[in-house]
């Protein structure tokens with residue numbers, strides 16, 4: 001990973017009004033955690049925070065002195081007023097004082113009309129300064145678990161919620177399954193306290209898949225409120241319309257960046273020293289979180305994997321570099337006839353993406369396409385058929401996310417083939433950066449009719465951020481790019497622009513290629 005700064009403007013302008021997140025939790029008088037931390041985090045990430053107070057806790061950085069809970073009716077009143085005045089796009093729940101408050105919240109959330117706001121519960125049972133914040137019965141805890149969309153326990157909280165010991169990978173998985181059995185829709189476990197791990201590995205489990213987010217272990221200082229920060233940041237990225245996987249990746253990167261900004265890179269800080277007089281706080285080193293805005297350092301982003309052992313089977317070496325990285329227009333075509341038609345334009349990169357035909361026909365097309373460009377400087381990539389590409393000596397292979405699980409990446413690299421991989425957001429980019437491919441494709445930028453896409457169009461503002469995050473690895477933009485849109489795509493600094501229909505559906509494809517190249521400033 002590089003240490004470069006991603007200096008892109010923060011959030012793409014969506015609307016005049018800021019999106020709204022409701023934070024429901026306790027006031028921490030020290031300002032280290034709780035609602036204050038939530039509101040600071042949300043403001044830092046361009047979100048308006050409404051605060052619904054469950055309790056007032058009197059805390060210093062070291063200890064909790066007292067707490068006073070709101071009545072459920074006072075909490076209800078806060079909800080009612082805001083519901084009419086400033087509805088939430090997401091709700092972040094922190095410390096809930098008692099069963100009465102919890103049941104009120106469950107009833108309120110369940111009565112929200114679809115599409116209801118995304119609800120995250122950070123089940124802070126104890127404060128990091130010591131002291132119990134939440135005393136919930138098992139049945140009420142279970143009701144909450146099945147009501148919210150995402151619960152974000154640390155290891156100790158997971159053990160308490162599941163009533164199971166958590167002390168290794170297996171018991172962690174068993175405890176997560178127990179929460180799922182109780183109706184939890186998705187669970188994000190913070191691995192910071194997992195002594196058995198040699199990196200900090202957070203685990204996300206939902207109905208369809210599991211993701212792991214890894215950061216190097218950081219023994220520096222004890223920054224309070226990072227759990228609140230993480231859950232609030234997830235809510236912020238959700239209301240900025242990121243999918244859950246990207247919101248988690250960004251929130252993880254955000255906390256890592258704030259931590260580094262506050263505690264620095266070295267271990268030369270003063271450890272927090274116990275104090276003799278519990279009311280005397282002036283000698284405490286002040287670890288007041290220094291906010292950073294949208295995470296901007298590539299090194300702050302976690303490594304994302306879809307299996308615990310995902311990287312274990314990789315050689316961890318780079319794939320061969322592209323011969324030239326100023327790629328220009330990258331035609332993606334569905335037959336060798338197109339390759340024959342286009343190579344004479346001087347095109348620097350093409351892809352054969354055949355989706356129909358017998359195995360013999362596909363083999364023949366790949367063979368002919370390789371022969372056609374053999375004595376040119378056109379870098380030809382074969383989509384999907386990595387075994388044939390190796391066997392027939394292609395220049396490179398292009399694979400999608402699902403292919404990574406089944407293709408033998410080491411065999412592709414050992415055979416000397418270049419590898420391009422598709423991505424559709426921050427989580428996938430972080431998965432793929434670790435593989436050191438020859439290029440990373442970033443899609444789909446605009447709506448496309450060529451392929452059914454499960455993800456949303458990314459837009460140019462996000463593309464700009466992706467290009468910076470991929471620094472050091474060539475990038476290719478794809479999806480819905482045509483003559484009208486191409487110049488703004490080229491301005492993001494992407495190395496190549498892949499198109500299907502803008503060339504193959506054009507009346508005069510060769511002229512269309514030239515016009516696209518001119519408009520993008522590549523000609």
Ligand SMILES: Cc1ncc(COP(=O)(O)OP(=O)(O)O)c(N)n1
Nearest residue numbers: 383398399400401422441476478498
């Ligand atoms: C340059 C480029 N980017 C993305 C894709 C999509 O590849 P993949 O995810 O493998 O999907 P299919 O193309 O196989 O439908 C691509 N082909 N080229």
Ligand SMILES: Cc1nc(C(=O)O)sc1CCOP(=O)(O)O
Nearest residue numbers: 443444448450479480499500501
């Ligand atoms: C094949 C493909 N892959 C995409 C991705 O985002 O991974 S978008 C896409 C279709 C691109 O076609 P057009 O240029 O006609 O929009």
Ligand SMILES: [Mg+2]
Nearest residue numbers: 383384399400
């Ligand atoms: Mg493919």
